[in-house]
Amino acid sequence: xxxEGVVYVTRHEDCSRLLGGKQFKRNPPxxxxxxxxxxxxxxxxxxxVSHWMLFMDQPRHDVVRRAFTMPFTPAAxxxxxxxxxxxAHELLTKYPLRGEVELLKNFCYPxxxxxxxxxxxxxxxxxxxFYQWSAKLTAAMDSGTHEGMQTGAEVVKLMTDYFDGLxxxxxxxxxxxxxxxxxxxxxxLTAAELNSGLIFLLWSGHExxxxxxxxxxxxxxxxxxxxxxxxxxxxxxxxxxxEILRYDAPVQKLSRWTHEEVAFGDFIIPRGTMMTALVGxxxxxxxxxxxxxxxxxxxxxxxxxxxxxxxxxxxxSILARLEAQIAFQAFLPLVKELRPVRHHWRTLSAFxxxxxxxxxxxxx
Numbered sequence: 001x002x003x004e005g006v007v008y009v010t011r012h013e014d015c016s017r018l019l020g021g022k023q024f025k026r027n028p029p030x031x032x033x034x035x036x037x038x039x040x041x042x043x044x045x046x047x048x049v050s051h052w053m054l055f056m057d058q059p060r061h062d063v064v065r066r067a068f069t070m071p072f073t074p075a076a077x078x079x080x081x082x083x084x085x086x087x088a089h090e091l092l093t094k095y096p097l098r099g100e101v102e103l104l105k106n107f108c109y110p111x112x113x114x115x116x117x118x119x120x121x122x123x124x125x126x127x128x129x130f131y132q133w134s135a136k137l138t139a140a141m142d143s144g145t146h147e148g149m150q151t152g153a154e155v156v157k158l159m160t161d162y163f164d165g166l167x168x169x170x171x172x173x174x175x176x177x178x179x180x181x182x183x184x185x186x187x188x189l190t191a192a193e194l195n196s197g198l199i200f201l202l203w204s205g206h207e208x209x210x211x212x213x214x215x216x217x218x219x220x221x222x223x224x225x226x227x228x229x230x231x232x233x234x235x236x237x238x239x240x241x242x243e244i245l246r247y248d249a250p251v252q253k254l255s256r257w258t259h260e261e262v263a264f265g266d267f268i269i270p271r272g273t274m275m276t277a278l279v280g281x282x283x284x285x286x287x288x289x290x291x292x293x294x295x296x297x298x299x300x301x302x303x304x305x306x307x308x309x310x311x312x313x314x315x316x317s318i319l320a321r322l323e324a325q326i327a328f329q330a331f332l333p334l335v336k337e338l339r340p341v342r343h344h345w346r347t348l349s350a351f352x353x354x355x356x357x358x359x360x361x362x363x364x
Contacts, residue, residue, distance in 0.1 A: 006255075007267075007275045012285040012305070014264055015277035020310030024256035025057045029272050031257070035144070045140055045152040048160070051196035054204070054312060065315065067187040068197055071119045071178055072315050077322060080119065084323055087114045088330040097334050097361045100341055104357040105131075107331070108214040109206070112323055116205030120198065121177020122166065133159055134203050135346075135355075142348040156199070163198045207351070209320045211250035212241070213327045214354045219244060221340040221359050223295055230297070231332050240297040241324045246304035247295050252280045253350050254308060279305055280352070337362035 009015055018024055027034050033046040034055035049055050053064045070076060091107050110127060117124045133155050140152025166173070170183035179198065186194055220227040230236055255276045262269050269275065283304055284292040290299075307314040314320070337360075344356040 005273065007264075007269055007273055008278055009264060009275060010278045010281035010285075012282040012288040012303070015279060015282040016305060016309050017264075018256055018275055018277045019254055019305065019308055019312070021256075022311070023258075023260060023262065024275065025259050026055045026061075026256065026312070027057055028257040028274070029259045043149050043153060044156050045137075045149050048156045048196045048199060049141065051190075051193045052200040053197070054200065058311070061311065063188055064193055064197060067182065067189050067193075068178070068201060069315060070181065072319055074318070077319050080115065080319075081322065081326075083118055084111070084115055084326050085330070087111055088326050092330055092334060098363050099360065100358055101361050102356065102358050103217055104210075104214050104354055107327070108217065108354075108357065109210045111213065111327055112206035112209035112320075115209075115319070115323060116202060119178055119205070120201060121170075121173035121179040122202065130202060130206070134207055137203055138207060138348065138351055138353070139346075142350045159199045159202075160195055163195050166198075167195070204314075205316060207353075208250040208314075209323050211248075211351065211353045212244060212320060212324050214357050215248040215250070215352060216241065216244040216324065216328065217331070217338075217359065218340065218343055218354065218357055219248065219295060221338045224338070226295065226297055227332075227338050230328070231335075234329060234332065236297055237325055237328050237332075238321070239299075239302075240328070241321055242302045242304065243295060243297045243299055244324075245306035246283045246289070246299070246302055248352050249279050249283060249304065249306040250352055251306065251308075251350060252352050253278050277305075334364055335361050336364045 009018055027050075033050045035046055051064075053061055053068065056064060071080075088111055091110055095101065095106050109131060113127050113130055114124050116122075117127070117130075122130075136151050136155045137159075140148040140155070142148075163179075166179050167183055170180045173180045178201070182189070182194060189197065220230070226240070230240055253276050255274055258269055258271055258273045258275060261271050283289065283306075286292055288303060307317040307320075339360040341358040341360050342356065343354055343358065346353045346355045
């Protein structure tokens with residue numbers, strides 16, 4: 001337990017139990033928001049994220065999740081696959097893949113944001129705006145500092161106004177867009193849940209996938225033998241993606257609240273305690289993963305928890321895997337050799353996120 005009263009768990013078994021156990025909730029008992037106990041005042045960032053399904057408990061969680069599930073069904077994902085393929089190839093032919101290349105902003109970010117923009121019906125031309133907003137919102141939620149939350153509040157206001165504007169002209173958007181469909185049939189969502197849910201999908205729909213693709217390319221640059229093997233055996237790409245998710249999970253920690261006294265081993269955790277699963281640590285648990293420090297794309301029974309466990313398991317996990325798979329399938333044949341040059345990690349505790357990724361490429 002740290003000085004703020006948060007209890008951290010690191011073993012794979014304990015993290016899985018915390019994230020999947022129905023007795024653990026996203027909101028505290030008698031609390032007013034996912035991060036605040038009773039008597040505290042919610043800031044605008046927490047007011048917004050309290051309407052995200054990620055931070056909701058049943059029964060409201062089920063209503064909101066059901067409303068936003070449409071783009072993530074197998075049929076909907078199959079329908080968007082040709083779009084992902086086209087955009088991946090377009091991005092990789094837009095810039096010469098020769099010499100030193102910055103891939104984060106030229107490939108790893110644009111691809112998933114184009115996909116979620118297509119799904120929502122959001123103009124992809126606003127990509128630069130989304131990048132700035134998402135970076136600031138991520139930093140605000142990660143830090144929890146007064147300064148960070150002030151910046152986050154400004155971003156939330158901008159994003160709320162942005163989606164209010166799109167909802168006001170929803171009939172002008174493509175018929176398949178989620179914004180238009182939910183505008184016509186909000187499926188029992190309140191206005192706040194609809195707007196906040198769209199903010200959540202825009203943010204989460206590209207942030208973690210961007211991190212997955214970027215971390216994967218960095219790992220391949222650092223492991224030339226693995227890079228060569230994947231080039232020769234692209235059928236191994238799905239397994240490689242699972243190992244990237246384990247080795248460099250895009251989300252490194254997830255929290256729950258206790259609503260009753262619980263025991264973890266010899267430790268008794270009181271009711272009303274925030275507990276945090278350290279996902280990255282769970283993925284280094286030698287009781288579950290042989291040689292966990294080794295980046296091994298042949299790892300059998302890769303039981304990572306990068307997409308969460310139980311009720312709040314990421315509903316976009318299939319789409320994220322598909323985007324990553326297409327990204328690597330499109331990228332690898334164009335590159336003969338891949339070498340690391342420089343990269344910069346953002347100083348975040350909950351997210352494994354690059355802010356720059358420069359590699360040296362010898363074209364195929």
